[in-house]
Amino acid sequence: MATARHAVELAGLRHVFPGRGRSVQAMEAVRNVDLTVEPGEFVSIVGPSGCGKSTILKMIAGLLRPSEGSVRVWGEEVTGPRREIGIALQDATLLPWRDVVSNCLLPVELHGKVTDEARERVAGLLERAGLAGFETRRPKELSGGMRQRVAICRALADDPTLLLLDEPFGALDALTREQMNVDLNRIWRETGKTAILITHGIEEAVLLSTRVVLLSERPGTIVDVITPPFPPTRTRELLSRPEFAEVCGQVRDRLFAGEQAKPDRAEAGA
Amino acid sequence: MSDVTTSGRRVSPLRNVVRLLGPPVAVGVGAVLLLQFVLARFQISGIIIPRPTEIFEVMRSEIFIEQIGLSVWQTWQATLIGFALGGGAGVLLGIGMNESKLMRFVFYPYVVAFQSLPKIALAPVFALWLGFGLTMKFSFAAMLAFFPAVIATLSALSTVATMRLEMATAFGARRGQLFMRISLPSAVPGIVSGLEISMAFALIGAIVGEFISPSSGLGQLLLTYSESINVAAEFAVLLVLMLLGVAQNKLLFGAVRLAARRFFEPA
Amino acid sequence: MSVRVWLRWGVLLVTTAILLLCWQTLPTGGPGSTLPKLDAVLAALGPGGEWDVYLRALRTTLIEAFAGLAIGFVAGVVFGVLLGESPVLRRGFYPYALALQALPPIALAPIFVIWFGLGVESKIGLVAAATLFPILVSTMTGVAQTDPVRIEMATAFAATKAQIRRKIIFPGLVVPIFSGLEISIVLSFLAAITGELISANAGVGVILEVYQRDYRLAEEFAVLMILVVVGLLLALVTRIARRAVLERMPHE
Ligand SMILES: Nc1ncnc2c1ncn2[C@@H]1O[C@H](COP(=O)(O)OP(=O)(O)OP(=O)(O)O)[C@@H](O)[C@H]1O
Numbered sequence: 001m002a003t004a005r006h007a008v009e010l011a012g013l014r015h016v017f018p019g020r021g022r023s024v025q026a027m028e029a030v031r032n033v034d035l036t037v038e039p040g041e042f043v044s045i046v047g048p049s050g051c052g053k054s055t056i057l058k059m060i061a062g063l064l065r066p067s068e069g070s071v072r073v074w075g076e077e078v079t080g081p082r083r084e085i086g087i088a089l090q091d092a093t094l095l096p097w098r099d100v101v102s103n104c105l106l107p108v109e110l111h112g113k114v115t116d117e118a119r120e121r122v123a124g125l126l127e128r129a130g131l132a133g134f135e136t137r138r139p140k141e142l143s144g145g146m147r148q149r150v151a152i153c154r155a156l157a158d159d160p161t162l163l164l165l166d167e168p169f170g171a172l173d174a175l176t177r178e179q180m181n182v183d184l185n186r187i188w189r190e191t192g193k194t195a196i197l198i199t200h201g202i203e204e205a206v207l208l209s210t211r212v213v214l215l216s217e218r219p220g221t222i223v224d225v226i227t228p229p230f231p232p233t234r235t236r237e238l239l240s241r242p243e244f245a246e247v248c249g250q251v252r253d254r255l256f257a258g259e260q261a262k263p264d265r266a267e268a269g270a
Numbered sequence: 271m272s273d274v275t276t277s278g279r280r281v282s283p284l285r286n287v288v289r290l291l292g293p294p295v296a297v298g299v300g301a302v303l304l305l306q307f308v309l310a311r312f313q314i315s316g317i318i319i320p321r322p323t324e325i326f327e328v329m330r331s332e333i334f335i336e337q338i339g340l341s342v343w344q345t346w347q348a349t350l351i352g353f354a355l356g357g358g359a360g361v362l363l364g365i366g367m368n369e370s371k372l373m374r375f376v377f378y379p380y381v382v383a384f385q386s387l388p389k390i391a392l393a394p395v396f397a398l399w400l401g402f403g404l405t406m407k408f409s410f411a412a413m414l415a416f417f418p419a420v421i422a423t424l425s426a427l428s429t430v431a432t433m434r435l436e437m438a439t440a441f442g443a444r445r446g447q448l449f450m451r452i453s454l455p456s457a458v459p460g461i462v463s464g465l466e467i468s469m470a471f472a473l474i475g476a477i478v479g480e481f482i483s484p485s486s487g488l489g490q491l492l493l494t495y496s497e498s499i500n501v502a503a504e505f506a507v508l509l510v511l512m513l514l515g516v517a518q519n520k521l522l523f524g525a526v527r528l529a530a531r532r533f534f535e536p537a
Numbered sequence: 538m539s540v541r542v543w544l545r546w547g548v549l550l551v552t553t554a555i556l557l558l559c560w561q562t563l564p565t566g567g568p569g570s571t572l573p574k575l576d577a578v579l580a581a582l583g584p585g586g587e588w589d590v591y592l593r594a595l596r597t598t599l600i601e602a603f604a605g606l607a608i609g610f611v612a613g614v615v616f617g618v619l620l621g622e623s624p625v626l627r628r629g630f631y632p633y634a635l636a637l638q639a640l641p642p643i644a645l646a647p648i649f650v651i652w653f654g655l656g657v658e659s660k661i662g663l664v665a666a667a668t669l670f671p672i673l674v675s676t677m678t679g680v681a682q683t684d685p686v687r688i689e690m691a692t693a694f695a696a697t698k699a700q701i702r703r704k705i706i707f708p709g710l711v712v713p714i715f716s717g718l719e720i721s722i723v724l725s726f727l728a729a730i731t732g733e734l735i736s737a738n739a740g741v742g743v744i745l746e747v748y749q750r751d752y753r754l755a756e757e758f759a760v761l762m763i764l765v766v767v768g769l770l771l772a773l774v775t776r777i778a779r780r781a782v783l784e785r786m787p788h789e
């Protein structure tokens with residue numbers, strides 16, 4: 001076991017949301033997803049809205065049970081939330097009654113006692129996220145981008161080995177988002193975590209990832225996996241390089257491949 | 271804070287005080303003078319509407335001051351005990367109903383049934399069961415205070431943002447932790463608003479209790495003055511009761527609510 | 538149906554059955570008992586009950602409640618719009634409106650009896666006074682909080698003052714006025730009964746006290762049961778009215 005431990009293994013994963021009576025029909029959100037994530041990877045999942053990306057993430061996080069198939073994290077079957085997972089969601093979901101530091105310490109508290117070591121770790125994380133000096137601020141005194149950075153620090157606070165990010169930058173403007181991407185890349189490199197990112201942004205996915213997983217329309221299933229051929233250190237400068245645009249184009253083509261078959265799209269393309 | 275107008279010009283604090291306090295003071299003084307003048311001019315009997323000076327006379331008299339001090343205390347004592355018992359029990363039942371689906375299902379029909387009964391109509395029954403005096407008053411006040419607390423607690427707890435709960439669950443929060451660290455603090459502003467209504471109802475309960483089984487308090491004082499057709503004294507009591515209501519519902523709870531908003535409300 | 542659902546219904550039914558059983562067996566029902574037995578209450582609710590008395594009282598109370606509510610509603614909306622539109626008036630009257638709102642309205646009952654006597658008039662007055670403030674305050678806040686950007690927008694399109702009122706301000710009032718009204722509907726019933734309990738010659742409050750004085754507790758509890766049903770119906774009607782109003786009238 002110890003020899004070839006994968007960070008995450010999804011095998012034959014399927015999820016159906018049960019219906020309620022006659023008014024709400026059962027909905028198959030995810031179908032037959034197989035994916036293996038190696039330690040230290042940064043994998044992005046891209047797909048159309050409502051295709052089941054968050055559902056997959058929730059199954060990895062142990063918030064939802066798969067209807068079929070299995071989820072393994074570090075070789076163990078996931079049956080509920082696990083300590084080695086840190087998560088950040090679309091909405092920062094910071095607790096408004098706590099300041100920045102105690103928001104970050106929440107996972108540590110939930111797992112046990114808050115140690116000095118944890119405090120130091122959080123201080124270091126905040127420093128690295130450019131939030132030094134804001135430790136005692138409340139969330140409402142921060143900008144949207146800062147809140148998102150706090151949420152990422154919180155995800156890393158209890159030193160998880162697997163980082164799950166569900167559209168953490170969805171609500172930010174384009175400029176801030178770019179900055180956050182560069183920051184996130186640096187944090188990922190410096191901490192050596194394994195990360196899974198869900199995003200709508202093709203550029204964001206290509207910029208950050210070692211692999212980009214493309215999902216189909218609902219029920220979501222993997223249509224392709226693309227490996228951006230860039231070294232781990234990603235900078236803003238990469239965004240304007242032709243190779244980068246080429247990879248993004250490739251992703252875009254694959255994502256819309258299914259739709260190209262529809263006549264109106266084909267005409268529009270011609 | 272607002273010593274700068276929208277035009278950016280600095281305005282002296284005195285001007286600001288005049289601007290804020292001017293209209294209400296003008297309305298108050300104007301109303302009193304107008305009332306005094308009209309009542310005197312058209313010789314309207316003090317039995318119908320007492321002149322402001324008559325009310326003032328009553329409020330100055332020693333006997334009134336003595337009576338009102340005691341009565342306010344008696345009424346407020348019943349209000350506070352009733353609020354503490356009814357509001358507290360209401361919050362607890364609201365929490366129970368939110369945490370246990372079974373409990374919610376079983377209690378819900380009863381809460382709805384009681385909620386739709388005009389509970390004031392139970393006053394005679396309370397008097398029958400508990401007789402006269404403090405116990406009857408605070409029990410009735412507690413009963414009126416109970417339901418707003420249940421409803422507000424339940425609705426505040428059941429509207430806590432799902433994402434917040436999911437986030438904490440993903441970090442491995444257990445049920446108790448989820449409640450203490452996420453649900454309860456998120457629900458505090460809603461619960462406080464509910465308790466504010468509870469306290470207003472507790473005061474109503476205490477006074478109705480005093481109306482129905484007169485033994486003491488402002489309710490009884492009102493009845494006594496009304497029997498002797500002492501309308502000026504009646505108005506004086508209402509004025510004091512209004513001040514009590516303001517102190518309790520607006521000032522006390524205003525402060526509590528402000529604090530709750532400051533510390534707990536979503537940014 | 539799942540086990541869970543069965544369990545829930547089971548617990549609810551068993552609890553209710555136990556409660557009803559206690560109600561039947563625990564009170565002695567004899568002289569000196571302060572709780573009538575369940576079967577006595579049911580008998581008082583049956584065809585042998587004094588339905589003509591119940592219904593006459595209920596009609597009086599409902600008339601008082603609705604007449605008072607109508608007065609309170611109209612006055613509340615009118616004063617609410619007036620105060621909402623003028624910042625000076627609002628600043629002048631607002632503290633008094635708040636203070637009067639903090640005064641428990643039922644405390645006015647004895648005064649209204651002095652003014653209007655024992656009949657329905659004094660209850661109508663009390664109900665009007667009690668229902669006025671929730672409607673006034675919510676209307677006023679609704680007017681005052683109309684989004685200034687919308688008014689600016691309309692002004693930029695050269696709307697007249699009357700047009701702004703009709704097309705921008707009033708549609709925004711439907712929801713706040715209705716929430717005020719909902720509170721007032723409950724209050725109206727409550728105030729009418731309180732007025733009757735204190736001194737009156739007809740109505741639900743009166744028969745409750747008369748039954749209690751004559752120690753006919755079964756009838757008294759029967760009236761309370763009827764009040765629960767009437768309260769439920771009132772809540773239901775309010776809910777339907779809310780939906781109908783929100784569907785027909787322009788609102789947020
Ligand atoms: N709790 C739920 N109950 C029933 N259906 C759900 C639930 N959560 C999600 N769904 C449905 O499952 C499908 C996938 O949802 P999911 O949130 O995974 O989409 P997504 O890919 O994350 O979308 P987006 O990019 O917009 O966030 C959607 O069609 C949604 O309607």
Ligand SMILES: [Mg+2]
Pocket residue numbers: 053054055166
């Ligand atoms: Mg999603």
